[in-house]
Amino acid sequence: MNTATREKIVQTALELFWVKGYQSTSISDILSRSQVHSGSLYHFFPGKQDVLVAVLEWYRDGIDENLFAHAWAGVDDPIERIFALLNGYRMHLASSDFMYGCPIGSLALELHEPDPKVRDLLAVNFANWVEGVERCLHEAGDRLPADTDHKAVAEFILTIMEGAIMQARTHRDIGHFDRNVEVLRTYLDALEAKARLNQDQQGEKL
Template sequence: MQEVSDTRSRIVTATTELFRRRGFNGTSLKEITTAANATTGSLYHFWPGGKDELTAEVLATSGAVYREFFEAMVNDTNNPGQAIADFFAGGSEILESTDFIDPCPIGGVAREVASTHDGLRQAAHAVFDGWIEAAGAFLQRCGLDADEARELGATLVATIEGGFVLARTTRDTAAFTASGRHMQLLIDAALADARTRVG
């Protein structure tokens, strides 16, 4: 027997993929169990709380994966603005090579359920806080003061999320890539400003 049940992780993976295409309310448990080659019994065995409990885990898991991906891509750079632009370029490639499926399920699901499922809203809130913290910590290490780093981190996350919406809707990554360049300008300007103030 494996440490984490195969069926369990297949269900998480299938749910993540389906949420990326159809969102929360557009995805049925039948579609999930079929895609995961599992049964209703198994799903309710692992998540007695049903769809909501499974969704909360999917959000947390995807959130952690993205945070690690961001940190791996951005740490150990000596050109922060360029690193962010590269991150956006990577997003463009993923969008194009996956037929503009939503790159991540969190923002879409969060927007759908924020007014109706407060537990899921809070789960997504925790994920976004983690991302903003990661981006802020990175920018602070690059020389920004804590407040400015965190605010710029939040704008980064917002622009990425909104860029996903735009790219997915227009089936075009031009705007997303351009946003990466704009974020690069913003970071470079903030760093230059910080250096000036330090002297």
């Protein structure tokens, strides 16, 4: 099987869905941009939605090498890795005049009644992202209170990332992104302070 053409289609669709969204991207957009002809596309994909599925599978399968590895290069501190991840989205926003937000988040809100297969892939992509952040929180160990619900906090951080992107893009002002991250910073700082406090109290008792 000729993987090259298929891959070219997926990469082009990936880019276009990211910038324009799914519905605003026409098949002919994908064709002209990727220099592929309609027959070839429909040779590999039954329909437009299957291209979307392939794109979402690409995100799913490559989150480690395409997202985490890149964002976390040179950042060892687990808490700072979270902010490095957020900063990656900030950079995309700022350097593209707010065109590049979160591709998954945009698709998740754009597709109001998605096919189960599409919805599951969106959910899996969110879950993988959350899992990555959860890993950071877990690696932070006793810097966080022992009773911290790592998964809930990781979901909370995804929430903040998505909401911050939404507001920054709407206002076309990166300050909206930064302020949200700053509040998150105070929240995590407070968690760390509480963990230290707990440990001190524990030390006194012994």
